[in-house]
Every structure is written in C-alpha cells, then in structure tokens.
Amino acid sequence: MKEYSINEPIIKREIERPYQICTCCVMDTSDDDISFDEKGVCMRCNEYKERIEPEWKHGRGHEKELGKLISDIKRKGEGKDYDCILGLSGGLDSSYMLHLAVREWGLRPFVFHIDAGWNLPVAEENIRKITDKLGVELHIEKMDWQEMKEMQLAWFRTGLESLDAPQDHAFIALIDRFSRELGVKYILNGYNISTEIIADPASWGKGAGPTGDGTYMRDVIKKHCSVPIKNYTFTNGFKHKFWIPYVLGVKTVKPLNYVPFTREEMIKTLVDEYGYIPYGQKHFEDLLTKFLEAWWMPTRFGHDIRRAQLSSLVVTGQMTREEALAILENPPASEEECAEMFREIAKRLEISEEELREYHEMGECTEKFRSQEKLYNFGIRLYEKLGIEKRIRK
Numbered sequence: 001m002k003e004y005s006i007n008e009p010i011i012k013r014e015i016e017r018p019y020q021i022c023t024c025c026v027m028d029t030s031d032d033d034i035s036f037d038e039k040g041v042c043m044r045c046n047e048y049k050e051r052i053e054p055e056w057k058h059g060r061g062h063e064k065e066l067g068k069l070i071s072d073i074k075r076k077g078e079g080k081d082y083d084c085i086l087g088l089s090g091g092l093d094s095s096y097m098l099h100l101a102v103r104e105w106g107l108r109p110f111v112f113h114i115d116a117g118w119n120l121p122v123a124e125e126n127i128r129k130i131t132d133k134l135g136v137e138l139h140i141e142k143m144d145w146q147e148m149k150e151m152q153l154a155w156f157r158t159g160l161e162s163l164d165a166p167q168d169h170a171f172i173a174l175i176d177r178f179s180r181e182l183g184v185k186y187i188l189n190g191y192n193i194s195t196e197i198i199a200d201p202a203s204w205g206k207g208a209g210p211t212g213d214g215t216y217m218r219d220v221i222k223k224h225c226s227v228p229i230k231n232y233t234f235t236n237g238f239k240h241k242f243w244i245p246y247v248l249g250v251k252t253v254k255p256l257n258y259v260p261f262t263r264e265e266m267i268k269t270l271v272d273e274y275g276y277i278p279y280g281q282k283h284f285e286d287l288l289t290k291f292l293e294a295w296w297m298p299t300r301f302g303h304d305i306r307r308a309q310l311s312s313l314v315v316t317g318q319m320t321r322e323e324a325l326a327i328l329e330n331p332p333a334s335e336e337e338c339a340e341m342f343r344e345i346a347k348r349l350e351i352s353e354e355e356l357r358e359y360h361e362m363g364e365c366t367e368k369f370r371s372q373e374k375l376y377n378f379g380i381r382l383y384e385k386l387g388i389e390k391r392i393r394k
C-alpha cells in the first residue's frame with residue numbers, strides 16, 4: 001500500500017493551477033471550484049463571516065425561535081405516536097440531536113437506524129447506550145446485504161468518487177417513506193454550522209447525481225449491477241423536494257443551529273451522560289465510509305475530507321489554523337490500518353484484492369448517467385423566483 005500518496009493521486013487534476021491554501025481556513029486548490037480574494041481568503045470563509053456568522057451568532061440568542069419550533073412540533077404531533085423523525089447513525093451529530101430532542105426538549109421522535117452492513121462495533125454500542133438510557137424505541141432498518149453488496153460493487157465499477165451513494169440514498173429514501181407512512185410533520189436533521197459549515201466541495205462529487213436522485217441511482221444499477229435490485233427503497237427529486245415538503249407539509253428542520261455548543265462540548269455531554277465512546281474522525285463509525293475517507297479518496301483523488309471538517313472548526317473558533325495544519329500533516333489512519341481495511345472490504349464484497357485494486361487504479365469516470373439534475377436546477381430557479389427557499393439543493 002506504500003506506493004500510494006495523497007500528493008500523487010491516481011486521478012490527475014484536470015485543471016492545472018498553482019497550489020494555494022486559504023489564509024484563514026485550511027481549504028486549498030484540491031477543490032477545483034475554490035476562489036480567493038486579494039488577501040488569500042477563500043470564498044467560503046468570506047461567506048461565513050459576511051452572511052452566516054452574523055445570523056447564526058454561534059447558536060446564541062435563538063431561544064424564541066427554538067421555543068416556537070418545539071411547541072409547533074409538539075402541537076402538530078398531538079394524538080400521533082411520534083411528533084418527529086430522527087435518523088440515528090451512531091455518529092456525533094445525530095446522537096447529540098437525539099439527546100437534546102428527548103432529554104432537553106421533551107420531543108417524541110421516531111428513531112431509526114439503517115444497518116447497511118458496514119457498521120463498526122463502536123456505532124452499534126453508542127446507539128444502544130443512548131437509546132437505552134433515554135428509553136426510546138429504536139427501529140432498525142436492516143438492508144438486504146446481497147443487494148447492498150451488489151450496489152456497492154456497481155458504484156466501484158463506475159470509477160466515481162461518490163461511493164457512499166447506496167447508503168446515502170437509502171437514508172433519504174427511508175426518511176421520505178417514514179414521513180409518509182407515519183404522518184409526522186417534522187424531520188430533525190443533525191446538520192449544524194458549528195462543525196459542518198465548510199461543506200465537502202461539490203467538485204469532489206463530479207459525475208454523480210444528487211443524493212435524492214432516483215433516476216441516477218437506477219441508471220448506475222442498470223449499467224453496472226449484475227443482479228436486479230428489488231428490496232431497496234428509492235426516492236426521487238419530485239417526491240423528495242416537492243411532494244413531501246410542499247404537498248404533505250413535512251418540514252426538515254435543523255435545530256442544532258439554535259443552540260450554542262462546540263464539538264468538544266458535544267462529546268463531553270455524550271460521554272458523561274451515556275458513556276458514549278468517541279471514535280475520532282467524523283464518519284469513522286462506518287467501515288466503508290472510514291475506508292473511503294481515510295484512504296480511497298486521498299490516494300485515488302487527492303482529496304482529504306478532513307480539510308473541510310477542520311476548516312469548520314477553525315472558522316468557528318474551535319481550533320487554530322496551525323492546529324488544523326498539524327493534524328493534516330499525518331494521514332487519517334495508519335498504513336497498517338488502511339491495509340487491514342482494504343483486505344476486509346474486498347472480503348466483505350466477495351471480490352479479490354486484485355479486483356478492488358483495479359477499481360482503485362482505474363481512470364476517471366467518463367460515463368454519463370441519467371439524472372434529474374435538470375429538474376433539480378429548474379426547481380431551484382423556480383423556488384428562488386417564488387421566494388420559497390434560498391437553496392434547496394442540500
């Protein structure tokens with residue numbers, strides 16, 4: 001595994017430009033779309049300073065908005081088994097969200113977890129500890145492993161970077177399904193400015209459709225899956241972006257932005273209250289995602305997702321830029337651990353290590369997949385015209 005390095009990735013960069021790193025955060029030209037002002041500050045840092053921070057105020061001063069949201073959720077949930085839906089990955093954000101929702105706000109969420117076959121023991125233990133102590137019933141959606149395995153292989157065969165698509169789409173599709181079936185009007189989303197304001201660059205998802213795009217999902221399956229997919233739950237842009245929010249009136253809310261907290265405080269609360277086990281880097285509760293983010297993306301594409309994660313902490317004042325740069329000096333996981341994960345992934349996918357290596361070394365994806373991208377873009381423009389929402393993409 002030694003021959004691979006983030007500085008010499010398999011996929012060479014299309015646009016040759018001199019290396020540059022933001023003088024404020026740690027985002028750099030590994031994002032093709034990054035731009036800098038005359039002081040060398042990237043556009044994301046500027047957007048944060050000018051538009052986001054003044055409104056967000058580090059989560060402070062939103063008591064009224066939060067109070068109204070909680071009472072709305074409770075009122076609309078009266079007489080129902082649940083008043084909201086929460087997807088629990090076992091990761092930090094959704095775990096903290098569950099803690100606040102139940103313990104602090106007295107909500108009654110329908111809590112579900114997707115078992116796509118890649119959970120690391122730490123995820124399952126954290127989920128069990130928190131749901132047990134809070135006394136909430138956990139609904140585990142166990143995916144059909146044969147199908148998940150075949151779909152995962154299909155995505156490896158495309159050469160695309162967005163290899164988490166089968167898991168990510170399933171998550172969105174199940175939320176859509178549960179919100180219809182349960183008649184619940186609120187979905188609690190764990191997205192938060194505090195740890196996620198610097199998003200993963202869109203340029204890293206090149207060639208893939210939007211996460212909720214069923215047309216794209218089905219086209220990859222059609223072209224690269226050797227078995228029919230029958231038990232998997234799909235959604236599509238129309239259902240996800242229009243029918244559910246505007247016809248059924250289901251709101252996706254992000255209440256973590258109404259409360260002040262730092263990443264450290266989140267971890268401390270969960271450790272103290274539930275015996276939560278911290279597991280280091282974000283998304284490292286899932287074997288496949290850990291493998292992709294620690295090894296596959298850096299060595300195949302030259303992308304280190306920690307740049308975005310650390311930049312979020314830097315711009316929000318939770319870490320210095322120097323501390324972030326020092327972390328980036330070292331790889332996300334040791335060579336031995338990456339080699340171990342490589343063997344384990346091949347074994348679970350029931351392919352030879354040679355085959356997995358071929359996917360890692362194949363050229364960039366040039367294949368085009370059908371997608372609802374045009375519909376999405378039309379929807380975004382339409383909603384903007386109607387002033388419904390500024391951005392609906394995420």
Ligand SMILES: [Zn+2]
Nearest residue numbers: 022025042045
């Ligand atoms: Zn920046």
